[in-house]
Amino acid sequence: MSVTHREPGRRRVLALLMAALVAIVAAVVATATPAGAHPGGRWSASWSTSMIASFPEAFGTPNWSGGFDDQSVRQPIRVSRGGAAVRIRVSNVYGAEPLRLTGASIARAGEGAAVRPGSLRPVTFDGRRSTVVPAGRELPSDPVALPVAPLERLTVTLYFARPTGPSTFHLMSFATSYRAGGDHRFDRSGTAFTETSQSWYYLSGVDVVGAAPHRDRGTVVTFGDSITDGAFSTPDADNRYPDELAERLVAAGRRLAVVNAGIGGNRVLADADGFGERATARFERDALDQPGVRSVIVLVGINDIGMLGGEPITAAQLIDGHRTLIRAAHKRGVRVIGATILPFAGTVYPGYFTEAGERIRDEVNHWIRTSGEYDAVVDLDRALADPAAPDFLRPGYDGGDGLHPNDAGMHAMAEAIDLDSL
Structure with a gap:
């Protein structure tokens, strides 16, 4: 009889305690940002x-x-x-x-x-x-x-x-x-x-609010296609390049979060079933709307070059797409870092690599390196290229299809990023 009465009472007490904890945390969150600040500033x-x-x-x-x-x-x-x-x-x-x-x-x-x-x-x-x-x-x-x-x-x-x-x-x-x-x-x-x-x-998404908000530095968004998404990295091992970058930042004592906005097969200029909306359409939602976003690393374009789908593109069109992303980031006060497009001459996918496509990649990469339109550049092309054949991935970084880096390649990508640029 006593158990019958005690259990409902215990549950009510636990419910009240949980409600109180939620209220306390909400109060802490509310004071983590000055009044009137954008709500995203409370969370990262x-x-x-x-x-x-x-x-x-x-x-x-x-x-x-x-x-x-x-x-x-x-x-x-x-x-x-x-x-x-x-x-x-x-x-x-x-x-x-x-x-x-x-x-x-x-x-x-x-x-x-x-x-x-x-x-x-x-x-x-x-x-x-x-x-x-x-x-x-x-x-x-x-x-x-x-x-x-x-x-x-x-x-x-x-x-x-x-x-x-x-x-x-x-x-x-x-x-x-x-x-x-x-x-x-x-x-x-x-x-x-x-x-x-x-x-x-x-x-x-999963967001955090810091125990010391004044020391928090916000979030880096890695934006791109299957390479950013982690294709050919070991499943369940968190070896994607954004994961490796997060580990570098933690080891360096930098209070920056890193999130992954990659979608396999994604393109700058075209939507596709299973590959998501084009980068220019999803950039605001997937990158700029992230709570606490501070900077974005953009690595995208290889699928526009390799997956033409009957609609040939030009380097000028691809560069205009990148400029759309840059303008959107700057309008929101977000720093944007351009990553050069990786080598793909060794790809095993029929028709994906062409000499015309390679010329487009070279032209877009030259623009990323030299135009000054991105706030900073990470040259992933040179970091992962085979020194003996620069249009190919370095063998030790090749996931097996001549297009996607393996775990070692993902690690090299993260190592190529200047943490101060973020």
Whole structure:
């Protein structure tokens, strides 16, 4: 009898304590930025991914972007910078209907789909555990009282009780996500999560607010295509070049976060199913709207050159596309760094490399190096080229297709960046 009365009371006390913690964290966040400052200044994006529209049978490999129904999707990620509290962002940017999220949780990641004991926290939105994300929108959560360290791995679990319809998602995550039937937001073990995918779903960002806001320096966005996305890097190893750059910054004591805005197959001038909107269309949302953005590294253009699709381009057109990105960044007061396009003469993909395309690459790279239109330049072309054959990737950096760097190449890319330029 006493147990029957005690348990509801204990739950009420725990609920009140959690509400108080959320209120305290919200108050800390509110004072982290002077009154009237842009809301993005309160937070810094510490992990992010760029979204595309549902594409369930992408290039012959099925994924879950057809939607969810009474299912939990658990997604481990690694933040780049730590903070006193976190929040998540849920994207329905490509949804045709409002997205009904029944609930979410966040925790420190364990092995596989498991989470570390004592770290599970509910995620709320305007004080409620469930929310609706309007079509075409992204929604941030309330602050969560979960202090995180730089480069710490977290796990976010989203539960959808009703059919979602086609999912906004990121196709090529090179990281394992997990799915289970029913509500498993608060499972500590990963036993129920028997299905896996190499994509991310609905989760578009994890932001942090610093314990010492006056020392925070904001976020570097790495913007590009599959090379930035991490193609041919080791899955689940966080060896993409943005991950390697984040590690360099942490080792150097620089309080800068790094987020990844790469999409495999992305182009500057053309949209494509499975490859996302063109860079000039998505740059503002995926790069400039990141909370706390300070600078953007732009590495994009090789797919415009190699994937002509019956629409030949010129170097002048590609340069104009880059200028569009530069103008947009400068209009928002964001520093923008141009990265030269990597060698691709050794690519194994039929028709991707042509002499005409190589001339375009050379002309665009010359403009990036010499025009002075970018605020700074990182010469990834020369950093990764084979000294004996500069139109080819250095063999030790080649992921195997003559186009994408391997883990060593990703490391070399990060090492080529002057940290002071950020």
